[in-house]
Amino acid sequence: QPQRCVPPFKNIAFNLEADATNTCGSEGPEEYCLRSPRQSCKNCDANDPDKAHPSRYMTDSKWNPTWWQSQTLNKLAPGPVNLTFHLGRAYEITYIRMTFQSIRPESFAIYKRTSKDGAWVPLQYFSSSCESTYGHSSRELITIEDETKALCTERFSDMYPYSGGNVVFSTLEGRPSAWRADQNKALQVS
Ligand SMILES: *[C@@H]1O[C@H](CO)[C@@H](O)[C@H](O)[C@H]1NC(C)=O
Numbered sequence: 001q002p003q004r005c006v007p008p009f010k011n012i013a014f015n016l017e018a019d020a021t022n023t024c025g026s027e028g029p030e031e032y033c034l035r036s037p038r039q040s041c042k043n044c045d046a047n048d049p050d051k052a053h054p055s056r057y058m059t060d061s062k063w064n065p066t067w068w069q070s071q072t073l074n075k076l077a078p079g080p081v082n083l084t085f086h087l088g089r090a091y092e093i094t095y096i097r098m099t100f101q102s103i104r105p106e107s108f109a110i111y112k113r114t115s116k117d118g119a120w121v122p123l124q125y126f127s128s129s130c131e132s133t134y135g136h137s138s139r140e141l142i143t144i145e146d147e148t149k150a151l152c153t154e155r156f157s158d159m160y161p162y163s164g165g166n167v168v169f170s171t172l173e174g175r176p177s178a179w180r181a182d183q184n185k186a187l188q189v190s
Pocket of ligand 1: 021080081082120
């Protein structure tokens with residue numbers, strides 16, 4: 001018999017190491033550039049503890065802010081970059097929050113998959129060009145017929161702030177059955 005339960009609330013990303021398809025300095029010292037507000041360039045180097053920005057710096061202590069840094073994306077290092085977190089089991093995800101050291105991306109998306117060879121299913125798109133980048137209008141709504149649809153929002157693609165900007169995705173926000181998600185199979189996004 002299904003039973004109502006309240007699982008413990010945990011930060012499952014804490015200390016979880018992501019696979020990053022691009023990391024600044026992973027093949028020796030190189031320069032990366034941030035715009036904040038004028039362009040400033042620094043060096044990254046995986047072998048120098050003071051200049052390393054590996055992916056595990058994304059999920060370590062919040063009181064000691066360190067960050068993962070990609071190469072400066074240009075013709076030599078074109079995007080997109082994939083960051084993959086292996087959660088290792090099923091979770092009911094409440095929200096995902098990301099803080100950016102640089103300007104937040106013009107476009108990016110969150111996907112999930114529930115088996116190793118399964119398809120990546122979009123959960124949410126963030127873009128200042130929703131229609132042309134992802135083929136979804138930023139004005140779409142979620143209907144009762146398609147509660148798991150991924151929306152596209154322009155809300156977090158602003159240039160400002162240049163540093164420290166947040167992006168938040170609340171998994172149930174805007175979904176008609178959010179208030180009774182425990183009785184809705186489609187919303188139990190394990
Ligand atoms: C990123 O992931 C997508 C979807 O799985 C894949 O098509 C693409 O090749 C990946 N990019 C890199 C650089 O690995």
